[in-house]
Amino acid sequence: MAIADCFLILLMAICVYTDIKSKKIYNVVLFPAATIGLVSNFLSGGATGGITGIKGMMLGMALLLVPFILGGMGAGDVKLLGVVGAFKGPGFVWTAFLFTAIVGGVISVIVMVKTGEFPVRFRAAILTLFSAFGIIPQVDLLDSIYEGSVQTFPYAVAIAAGTALAYVVR
Numbered sequence: 052m053a054i055a056d057c058f059l060i061l062l063m064a065i066c067v068y069t070d071i072k073s074k075k076i077y078n079v080v081l082f083p084a085a086t087i088g089l090v091s092n093f094l095s096g097g098a099t100g101g102i103t104g105i106k107g108m109m110l111g112m113a114l115l116l117v118p119f120i121l122g123g124m125g126a127g128d129v130k131l132l133g134v135v136g137a138f139k140g141p142g143f144v145w146t147a148f149l150f151t152a153i154v155g156g157v158i159s160v161i162v163m164v165k166t167g168e169f170p171v172r173f174r175a176a177i178l179t180l181f182s183a184f185g186i187i188p189q190v191d192l193l194d195s196i197y198e199g200s201v202q203t204f205p206y207a208v209a210i211a212a213g214t215a216l217a218y219v220v221r
Contacts, residue, residue, distance in 0.1 A: 054091075055138055056138075056218075058138075059088070062080065066081075066127075067205070067208055067211050069207075070127070070205035070207035070208070071207075084137075085108060085137045088104055088137030088138035088139075089101060089104040092138070092140070103140040104137045104140065105137075106136075106140065107135075107136030107141045107143065108134070108136045108137035109136070110145065111136030111144040111147075111148070112129050112136070114145075115148075127207070128206045131207060131210050132151070135147050135214050147213045147214045148213065150212070150220075151210050151214070152213070154212040155213075162203075
């Protein structure tokens with residue numbers, strides 16, 4: 052295993068810890084890590100390696116930009132997936148993103164079941180889907196769903212698990 056991979060694994064552990072403990076992923080950790088990822092790609096692959104790192108970083112952040120804009124996750128989560136891309140490139144970060152989405156979905160269902168929100172949210176998702184396809188009249192369920200407290204979880208856990216699964220698959 053390369054030193055860069057060891058560093059990325061350590062970074063994931065730190066970010067999972069801080070996200071669980073304080074619900075934050077700190078820039079003081081992410082920015083140097085992104086720099087190290089980009090520089091290591093440049094040193095190992097020249098200009099092509101550097102460009103691969105930049106493409107990976109941009110793709111990683113772009114993949115989580117819409118959920119961030121919609122309020123589904125924090126900026127630290129977006130930057131963390133960008134750092135994964137800076138280290139590993141666009142192909143790897145795409146795979147990590149797909150696994151992250153699956154793990155995040157599973158964790159979300161577990162949280163909803165545990166808090167008793169699953170039936171209400173499942174019904175809202177089905178009605179919204181039917182509404183989007185014109186099967187039933189347009190419905191706006193957002194106000195009724197989000198009246199209570201919304202349960203969240205530290206998404207760095209899903210990103211770390213998705214990244215680990217991407218390592219296993221690749």
